[in-house]
Amino acid sequence: MTDPHHRAVPGRIRQQAQRLLRRVPGIDRSGLRQALLQDAAFDADLLDSIPVDGSTIDFCAVVVDRCARHHHAPGTEPPLVSILRAAVEFVGSPLDGELLALAQEITAIAASDTSEDRTLDDFLDELGLDRHAEASPYTQLTSVFVPPQQYDDIVATLERHHVVFIVGDPHVGKTFTAVELLWKLYSRSGFSPNWVNSQQLSLTLSTSPGRFEDRLAKLFPNDQAIYLEDPFGSTVPVDMPEFVTNLRRFLDLVAARRCRVIVTSRSAVFDKVIIDSFAEYTITLSQRLTVETAYTxxxxxxxxxxxxxxxxxxxxxxxxxxxxxxxxxxxxxxxxxxxxxxxxxxxxxxxxxxxxxxxxDISSEFGRQVRLLTLVEQGFLYLVATLSSEHIDQDTVRRLFDAAVRGGDFGHVGITSFDIALGSLHDYVLWHGTLTGGYHALRHPSIEEGLDRCVRADPQLTEVVRRLARRMADSSEVGVRSAALHGFLRHADIMWTAPWGQRVFREFLDAPDVATRQAARNRLISDFGKVPASARIPLLEYVEATWNERYLLRLMLIAPVAEPWRGRILGRLLDTWDDWVRFRLARNLGHLFKDPANDPAVRRLLTDPTRQIARTAAQGLLDELGRHPAAPNWQAIRLLHETGLATSVPEIAHRLDALLTAARNTSSEIPADLLPLTLARPPDPGRSTSETP
Missing domain, CATH: 1.10.8 (Helicase, Ruva Protein; domain 3)
Structure with missing residues (x-):
């Protein structure tokens, strides 16, 4: 693994720098922040990556994090030292002495070349994991890790392409292997580790052109090793062509940057989201860990x-x-x-x-263990699991839990508190540190699966979960409300039957706050597959009556919408005046229509009055035909010819000609009315009209 000539600053020193910077007088003013960054003489890339707006805590955390991770040439001053020296100009005694002393300590760290100085404790601090947690296997990483058989191939792929997809079955060690790779990159080459357990990559890959590169640069800064845990989740990209195009661009851009990216995904999710549309390109960057092949x-x-x-x-x-x-x-x-x-x-x-x-069966075992816990402990685990979906900070979770205890959500529980519950459940909960704090999450997804089984089997716990969901839904914080919606959808069958269930859910979807309303609708779209069948019918009736065509399009692209709603919604989308919606329909023919070549709706798109939509539909149909060249679809070819697009769009003409030529070469019997097309070659726009054939 190559050395980026960069020493990661230990987490304790970065935290000290954040605390000192927050004490700089006037740092809450954007003008002073900009002056501070400029006086530090940062290069343009680093300056552009640091926003000057937001809270003081966020600003200082981002500044220190970006500076600590930024590449600098050997012999030059580390960026974090530069920012501390610049801060001295704005501060009087005695803080200036503390800043200079810290700068000297950081300089000494950067000058050191001995990899032995990089300890596992420093690594866990950098990664935001609690190095004192007994339940965390990562505290024993160097003692217990045994590389799977594919490990050398994983390392080689990561080194060559700067990215690797580790795909496999549950519980085979995908996450442990990813964290061990981060440790090797940190201890041997100085890459700062980062663990992103969210769907940021999937969202970035669905970004429209123009913004994609900016979002990618922020998500994958130089000199950083990033682990993306199940980034695709249950999400299917909103626009398949943009997703595939951006995924190719993502791989090219990461390969050109000084970073390493490790992505893990369960096989079922990866194959559904990626392989169908991207198999030939991505499979070369994936290594599979299965029960049968991962370990001897x-x-x-x-x-x-x-x-x-x-x-x-x-x-x-x-x-x-x-x-x-x-x-x-x-x-x-x-x-x-x-x-x-x-x-x-x-x-x-x-x-x-x-x-x-x-x-x-790990989920069953965790379910057995959870059943042995007290009701208040089970409710605590539910709060942690639900709120971690939005990375809700510890203080907020503490307030919600303590309020639930006082409000009687758990019944009579005697003396308890957030800290007591956390202490008794340390085997199930892990701490994840972030730039501005951190949050608790369940140690493994199987714990949440086991908890789900208990929620559905125990009427008392069902009622506790309902009360906690209602309490989160009534919060004034957008993140908490979004997490509540996530929990609501996960248990939609038991929430929907509560007297207040449908009303609270519709309050989410029709919230007066635009951000909350959009977050609620997007969450429903992405998690619709988890909603039980009994709750889907009233939900579909509701969204069909209240949503506009753009949201309905996203629902159709992502969610498993059944008939008759599927047919009705597609008909409405075809009739819309919104060109953007019809264009997206044309771009996703293969995803939206079971048999595009023979669907009457496709004819409407091919004859759309907007030329770009018609051309896009024709190209999409040709893509579908190209996937089955051995069995020509004469009806679809005839349809393309009848629209007249082949005579006005050279690209379509050439692709039609290629299909017909392939059919003729395979001795397929060409219908008589299409035979003239095989005799008349389309004009080549690159050839002069004066040339003879």
């Missing part, structure tokens, strides 16, 4: 032995047959780790082995 028997045994050495269960030491018994029953690392950690207090090995069947 010897590797699984080594994983089990390392976790035994790490957790020191009371049933050790054990003969070799016990390790074999564990790995034969649990063929994936996460299941092995969970079994050993959760049975560490059992003194007898045979008794521990009787627990093995429960760890074959």
């Amino acid at each position: 028997t010897a590797q699984l045994d080594e994983i089990a032995e390392r976790y035994v050495a790490c957790y020191c269960p009371r049933w050790t030491p054990v003969p070799p047959y016990v390790i074999t018994c564990i790995t034969n029953a649990l063929p994936v690392p996460h299941n092995v780790e969970l079994f050993i950690r959760n049975t560490r207090d059992i003194p007898d090995v045979e008794e521990a082995l009787t627990r093995l069947p429960g760890y074959r």
Whole structure:
């Protein structure tokens, strides 16, 4: 892995710099902020990446983060030192002494070339993970990680292209492998690590031309190693052609930058979102980890032995047959780790082995564990899981939880608090640090899956979840309300039947605040597939009656809309006066219509009075025909010819000619009315009309 000539500043020093900068008099004024940045003599790329608006906390956090991660040539002053020296000009004693002392410390760090100075604790601080959390396997990363068989290929792909997609089954170690790659890039080459567990990449790839490059540069700054955890989630891009075009551009731009990008995704999601439209290009950048191929028997045994050495269960030491018994029953690392950690207090090995069947299905095991928790602890986990979808900060979660306790949402619970609940559930919750603070999240998606099973099976917990969702929905904070909607949709079947369920949901969709309304509608579109069938019918009736065509188009492109709504909505979109909507219909023929070549709606698009829409529909239809060249669709070819587009658009004429030539070469019987088309070659716009054929 190459050295970017950059030493990452430890997290503790960056936090100290943020605190000092916040004490600079007048730093809350944008004019002073701009002057401070200019006096630091930053280059244009760094200046443009730092917004001068927003809160003081956000500004200082972004400044320190960007400076700490920015590339600088050997022998030059680190940008964070420059900003601290510039701040001295605005500050009187004694703060100026603190700033200069910190600048000298940072200079010494940057001058050091010994990779041994980069510790795992510093790495976890940089990544925003709690290095003291017993439940976190990352605190033992260097002791327990065993590389999968595809590891060398993953490293080679990442080094060559600066990006790799790690695709695979649940629990096979995708996340652990990604974090280990971040650690190697940090400890050996000085790349600052960053973990982004959101759908930012999917949103960026759906960005319209012109803004895409700017958003990409902000998401993937130089000298940073970024891990994107399941960025596609359940989201399908709003506009397939733009998504595919931007994905190609993304790969090219990342390859040209001084950064590394690691993307993990479950196979089912990756194949649905990417492979169908991008297989030939992306598959070369993906490495698959499956239960059958990721680890040999010897590797699984080594994983089990390392976790035994790490957790020191009371049933050790054990003969070799016990390790074999564990790995034969649990063929994936996460299941092995969970079994050993959760049975560490059992003194007898045979008794521990009787627990093995429960760890074959992790979600079921977590469901069993959650059922043993108190009602208030279960509700706490629900709050953490739901609010982490919007990265809600700890103080806000604390206020909501304590208010729920006082309001009786959990019934009579005795003495409890946020800190008491967090302490008792440390095995289930991890801390994720961010630029301006941090948030708690469940340690693994399977915990949330197990919690879901309990929510639906226990009427008391169902009622608690309803009350908590209502409390979040009544919040004045947009992020909390958006998280509430996420939780509402995840449990739409039990929320919808509550007396207030439909009213609260419609308050989201019709909120007077534009940002809330847009966020609610976009969340419904992206999560519609999770809504139970019983709740979809009234939802579809509601959106059909209240949404405009642009939102309905997004719904059609992303959500599994059933008949008769699908046919009615498509008909409405075809009749709209909005050229943008009809253009997007034309660009997504293959996605919206089951049989584009024989659908009457496609004829309407081919004959649309707006020339660009008609041309786009023709190109989309030709794309569909090109996917099946061995079985020519004469009806579609005849339709393209009858529209007259082939005589007025040279590109369409040439593509039609290529289809007919391919059909003739494969000895397909060409209909008599289309035979003249194979004899008349279209004009070549690159050839002079005076030339003879």
